[in-house]
Amino acid sequence: MSEVIEYKSWVCLICGWVYNEKDGLPNEGIPAGTRFADISADWRCPLCDVGKSDFAVVEF
Template structure:
């Protein structure tokens, strides 16, 4: 699954999810909750880009 990178350097990995914020492992980027933000800096989803 595609990983996504935040300007702060945090990488959202769908295989890991974001358990601390209620996102189960295996959750693809497109299925993240509406109000989800970067757990490190609070950036919104539109600030992320596809990681290599």
């Protein structure tokens, strides 16, 4: 039986943009499946330019 991988979504608390770990951001060099914690510390929200500290994990 294969293990189910749980991916999370992270929402920007400032503008509402959502980063999905399952999808990644291939256009920004972040492959699908990349955990939010594994994104560079200096990464910025592509919509409003705030840092990772302004994101929170969300459950849909």
